[in-house]
Amino acid sequence: MADVGLVGFPNAGKSTLLSVVSAAKPEIADYPFTTLTPNLGIVSYRDNRSFVMADIPGIIEGASEGKGLGIRFLRHIERNSMLLFMIPCDSDDILKEYQVLLNELKQYNPELLDKNRILAITKSDMIDDELMEEMKLTLPDIPSVFVSSVANKNIDKLKDLIWLGLND
Numbered sequence: 001m002a003d004v005g006l007v008g009f010p011n012a013g014k015s016t017l018l019s020v021v022s023a024a025k026p027e028i029a030d031y032p033f034t035t036l037t038p039n040l041g042i043v044s045y046r047d048n049r050s051f052v053m054a055d056i057p058g059i060i061e062g063a064s065e066g067k068g069l070g071i072r073f074l075r076h077i078e079r080n081s082m083l084l085f086m087i088p089c090d091s092d093d094i095l096k097e098y099q100v101l102l103n104e105l106k107q108y109n110p111e112l113l114d115k116n117r118i119l120a121i122t123k124s125d126m127i128d129d130e131l132m133e134e135m136k137l138t139l140p141d142i143p144s145v146f147v148s149s150v151a152n153k154n155i156d157k158l159k160d161l162i163w164l165g166l167n168d
């Protein structure tokens with residue numbers, strides 16, 4: 001059973017995050033639907049604590065009607081204590097993407113929306129600070145952090161947010 005489940009469109013950087021915070025070696029590639037089955041990893045946190053992260057296949061609009069890989073993998077996050085939404089910083093509309101993801105979860109099981117949610121804006125090594133500040137004004141109203149798995153940016157901050165979410 002995992003503590004935090006990763007929710008995002010294909011190519012959002014979910015598996016890459018898992019690979020930098022745990023010993024898991026998921027497949028990573030620059031095309032959608034790289035991950036076909038869920039991956040679990042144990043994430044070490046400070047003071048010898050740890051939590052489990054579940055990386056699942058990407059979700060797209062219409063997944064609840066069977067598009068893409070569908071939503072059958074959402075059962076793997078049904079028992080997670082919390083959900084980490086992941087949206088790339090080069091998304092056309094972060095808020096829209098967030099709402100699409102939320103809606104697909106809701107179609108599958110409305111109780112998924114009772115879980116604590118946080119948001120990681122991924123691949124933030126691709127944008128400068130100025131753009132980041134502008135984008136902060138457009139984010140959904142949940143705890144959010146700009147991260148880069150590749151540049152190891154704000155990964156500790158993200159772990160702090162996850163830990164808070166798991167323990168409140």
Ligand SMILES: Nc1nc2c(ncn2[C@@H]2O[C@H](COP(=O)(O)OP(=O)(O)OP(=O)(O)O)[C@@H](O)[C@H]2O)c(=O)[nH]1
Binds near residue numbers: 017
């Ligand atoms: N620049 C940059 N690229 C990244 C970062 N994280 C992931 N990527 C790239 O984004 C692409 C997709 O990464 P994955 O981790 O496979 O994405 P995913 O969300 O697991 O994708 P699916 O399994 O298809 O749902 C790969 O080419 C990664 O190298 C990052 O922090 N910065």
Ligand SMILES: [Mg+2]
Binds near residue numbers: 015016056
């Ligand atoms: Mg993947």
